[in-house]
Each structure stands twice: as structure tokens, then as C-alpha cells.
Amino acid sequence: MDSDGTARGAWVKLEKIYLSNKKARAATLETKFVNLTLAACSSLDDYCQKLKDLANQLEDVDQPISESRLVLQLVRGLPQEFDTTASLINSTNADWDEARSMLTDELIRIEACKPNSSSVIVATGPSNRSSQQQPSHNSRNLGVNSSSQLGLPSSSSLQTLPAAEDEAGDLGTKTEEAVEAGVQAATNPTHLG
Template sequence: MTKDTIEQLSKTPSLHPAYSVTNIQTKIRTLDDTKVTYSAWVKLFRLHAVAYKVSDHIDGAAALTSSSTDHDAWKEIDALVLQWIYSTISDDLLKRVLDSNATAHAAWIKLEKIFLNNKKAQAASLETKFCNLTLSACSSIEDYCQHLTDLANQLANVDVPVTESRLVLQLVRGLPAEYNTTASLINQNGVDWDQAVAMLNDEVLRMEAQKGTQSTVLAATSPQTPSQNNHSNQTSQPSDPNSSSTRGRNRGRGSWNRRGGKGRGNNRPPYTPWPGQQQQQSGYPN
């Protein structure tokens, strides 16, 4: 490689790091204010902007004048950052901030106004939600803890920061009665947020294991079902010859008694002829 070639390569401008991003949604989750809150989205976006050297496009740094030699390059990077913003917000928010002549900073400020206007009213509403949130209103311990942290971050965005000690106290306050023992240990030991969450998760595992053991013991010692008892009684009960079903079998015109006679029942006495009939029968010739 000659000296002229080296000088030519050194003078060639390097590609801006922002151009290396191919899919911004894999790095920044979509802002929908449900699963991803505004505060979480801002933290992710700022982290990404610093890594790819575009923080000045969202912080309001003065744009280069049109006469500047780097104006076209700056404008291209700004349009790229604006695409990042549009690609990582929900469709409803996109309709409110979309503008053909907007810059990345203008779109950033518009989103900030949407979420942070009327701070006092928002702070009052968020404070009520934070204080009234309980575990019974959530699907699991993880969901309960996530809701608390989201509300704490939203309160911080409206200039009402929540300390870690208050966050732990609210965590304990919203637990039901079956967690009283763990709640007392958290309060007495003065643990931090991560330790309190770990203790609650351990308690959930212990309670689930205990329920599984109880169900196994109940299944092993369960009494015989009524249907099984009835079946065993029917098979073991001897038949009663004097019962109505037995009597009904021996009655009828076509049933034979023990003496060989045909009649209505087995208990009828044998036929005895009258005296006159006996004489007539005896007078017949042999």
C-alpha cells in the first residue's frame, strides 16, 4: 500500500454509527403506555442515542445552518433518529406526533408534552393508584411488583419521586393475610427492594409446595365413595324369601306347589273330597 493510498483513506469520512442500526425495534420496545411506559421508553431511547452518538438530535442542540458543509449529513442523521421515534411508538401516538416537517427534537418534545402535561393532576391520579394497589388486583407476585415499580417511575416523571423504603412499605401493605409472617420479617429486617421481592418469591414457592403435599395426603386417605358403598351393600345383602319380590315370583295361576298341585300359591292345603263324593267314587265298578 502506497503512501498516497494511505493518505486518501485517512481523508475518507467514516460512516456514522447510526447507519449500522438495521432494526431499531429489537433494541427499543414500542411505547404503548401499558406494557412499556413512557419513563421506561425514554430510558431505553436515551441509552441507545448515547451509544450511537445521536443524543444532540433529541436534546435540542442547534441544527447546522444550510450553508454549512455538514448540513446535509446532519439532516440525514436527524431524519434517521426521527424514524427511530416513529418506529417505536404505538399507532395511536404516531397519529398525534406525525409531521412531515418535524425534526427529531420536535417529535421528542411533543411526546413529552403528551405524557407530562398537567403534572399535578397526573401526580394525584398516580399517587392514588400507587397507594391502593394490592396483590389481589394482580395476577402474581411478579405482576404486583412490576406494577409498583411502573407507578413509582411514572411518579418520578411528574416530579414526585418514590424512595426505595416507601416502595418496600407499599409492597408489604398490599399483601393479603397469608403473607403476614413474611411481611413482618421484611419490616423488622429493613431489607431493600430486591431482597423483599426475593423473600416473597420464596414464600410463594413454599406455599405451593405445601398445597401439593396436602393434596397428595388427602388423595391417599380419601374414604370410600357412596356409590361404592351402595354397590357393596347390594352385592353382600342376602335375599329375603318373604320379601315382596320373592313372593311375587311364587304367585300365579301357572305355578306349582311343593305337592305337585297347580294353584295360586305354594301354601294352599291339599284337596279333600266330601263324604258323598267319596261314596260315589267307591260305588263305581272296578
């Protein structure tokens, strides 16, 4: 009987330690439960899982969480961008699964509304091209707004090729001389002979 008394004594002692620890554990779990937010978690799924785990742990220490309280805490921990969905969850008295589904749908909608990083890249470009892409107000413009639309090099790329620039300058000079000669010939008929 002595061994039974010792085993019983040890059991009672362990039970007292556990029970005193149980209340402290319940208080700690309750604090974690009410302070958990989506911002503190890596994802919506992680947030929901942590809430559910804390509710299960509270039940293990005789502090059960009802489904309606679990949904209320789920909504309370959401950031402002979920306000509309949170109001809808509260007004429809959604259960846990409905609330989670509504939040997942809202998260998909929010992600779809965010601008694509590739559109930012497309929207930005070299600053020297903005003047080339401005529509021309010349009446002889045949729908072509810039040399880049014709597949021609821009003036900035011609400046980087000195030989091409010299040739273009010579051509421009020759063209101007030919125009002058034509004008002189037209205005001075004696020069034709």
C-alpha cells in the same frame, strides 16, 4: 422572527398544558400506587411489576418514590397470609430485591402447604365401601379385612347378578343340608348303618 415567535408561543402553551396535566397525573398515579394490592393482581410478579411501573411513572412527573417507600408499599399491599414475612421484611430493612425474593420464597412455601386436589379424590370414595374396609374383630381374621382385599366381588356386585345369586343360594342350601346330615349322623349312630 414571526415564525420563531409563533413556535415559541406554541411551545409555551404546550408546556402550560403539560404542567397542569402533570400535577393531575401525579395525583392519579399516587392514588393507584398507594391502593395497589396483591389481591388486585394476577400474581406476585405482576404485583411487583405494577408497583415498580407506578414508581417509575411517578418519577417521570417529578414525584420520585424512594426504594424504602416502594418496599413499604409492597408490604402494605400483602394479604394476611404474608404477615410473618412482611414483619421480617420490615424488621430487616430489606431492599426491593431482598423483599421480593423473601415474598417469592414465602409464596412457594404457601403453595406447597396447600392440599393436593388428588389427595381429596383419594380420600373420598363410594360410601358402600367404608363398611368393607373396617377391620374385622373376629379372632379367625388372618389379616384380611374385606372381600375386596382377596380380589372377590363385593356383596353389592353379587346382587346385581341374579344368576350368580341363585347359584350361591343353592350352594348355601346344599351346604346347610350337608352340615345337618353330618350333625344327625354324629348324634344318631343308628343312622350310619
